[in-house]
Amino acid sequence: PMIYAITPTYSRYVQKAELTRISQTLALVPNVHWILVEDSDEKTDLVRNLVADSNLLVTHLSIKTPVYEKLGDEDPRWLKHRGVEQRNLALKWLRENLQHGKDKGVVYFMDDDNTYSVKLFKEIAKVKKVGVWPVGLVGGLNAETLILDPNTGKVTGYRSGWKADRKFAIDMAGFAINLDLILAKSQAAFSYRMEKGFQESEFLSYFTTKEELEPLADNCTKVYVWHTRTEKPNVKGVVPGLEV
Numbered sequence: 001p002m003i004y005a006i007t008p009t010y011s012r013y014v015q016k017a018e019l020t021r022i023s024q025t026l027a028l029v030p031n032v033h034w035i036l037v038e039d040s041d042e043k044t045d046l047v048r049n050l051v052a053d054s055n056l057l058v059t060h061l062s063i064k065t066p067v068y069e070k071l072g073d074e075d076p077r078w079l080k081h082r083g084v085e086q087r088n089l090a091l092k093w094l095r096e097n098l099q100h101g102k103d104k105g106v107v108y109f110m111d112d113d114n115t116y117s118v119k120l121f122k123e124i125a126k127v128k129k130v131g132v133w134p135v136g137l138v139g140g141l142n143a144e145t146l147i148l149d150p151n152t153g154k155v156t157g158y159r160s161g162w163k164a165d166r167k168f169a170i171d172m173a174g175f176a177i178n179l180d181l182i183l184a185k186s187q188a189a190f191s192y193r194m195e196k197g198f199q200e201s202e203f204l205s206y207f208t209t210k211e212e213l214e215p216l217a218d219n220c221t222k223v224y225v226w227h228t229r230t231e232k233p234n235v236k237g238v239v240p241g242l243e244v
């Protein structure tokens with residue numbers, strides 16, 4: 001199946017470095033279609049050139065987060081939802097350009113700053129409806145993970161340091177959804193109306209139940225994705241003519 005990797009991205013000093021890392025990971029993955037959505041009114045040359053250089057199959061889009069929903073420079077990260085507009089545009093693109101029943105694939109939301117093992121994509125390719133796996137360095141733990149029934153192997157709960165009682169206490173990087181479901185449930189989307197930190201849980205609720213989740217990554221015993229975050233660089237001067 002084709003893996004549709006949806007990545008929101010926004011302009012800042014580390015953007016090119018982040019996108020270089022992600023695109024070079026994806027270059028090691030067979031059958032991937034990268035849907036890269038800039039948080040801007042217009043596509044930028046920086047991202048356009050990076051896409052052209054990548055040799056990947058890419059759909060490059062842009063849509064700006066409304067000013068009143070945008071995180072300020074000094075705001076803490078949790079204050080606003082991130083990537084809502086961009087992920088929704090990518091979902092719209094899938095629904096307008098792919099055919100239910102004909103196009104086969106799996107949809108994965110891939111932040112531009114996480115670290116992804118190539119092994120993760122072999123797991124994503126196995127997803128029948130909704131697949132789940134541990135995510136390293138998130139939710140106040142060394143890793144967030146699923147609790148499995150030792151007899152049935154089914155998901156019975158979540159190990160998270162943050163609101164583990166959510167209907168689905170899973171980070172954006174910890175699940176992938178079959179394209180058939182994405183195309184069939186055309187109303188499923190992200191929203192600013194959701195409580196902070198509940199985007200994943202609310203979105204997954206459109207498609208599945210806890211009992212139906214498919215635990216991957218060796219029954220959730222392996223970590224193949226890390227919620228890394230890049231330090232904001234302390235730039236005190238700018239060298240003219242150098243794109244960083």
Ligand code: UGA
Nearest residue numbers: 007008009010039071077081082083086111112113172197
């Ligand atoms: C965590 C999750 O990993 C995100 O998937 C989720 O969207 C976010 O929480 C949330 O609750 O909204 P975190 O590391 O805190 O993410 O968020 P970022 O990595 O800063 O942003 C997530 C994605 O949105 C990134 O791909 C980033 O490039 C993009 N983004 C962020 C924008 O497009 N515009 C922005 O103004 C900020």
Ligand code: MN
Nearest residue numbers: 111113114229
């Ligand atoms: Mn992040």
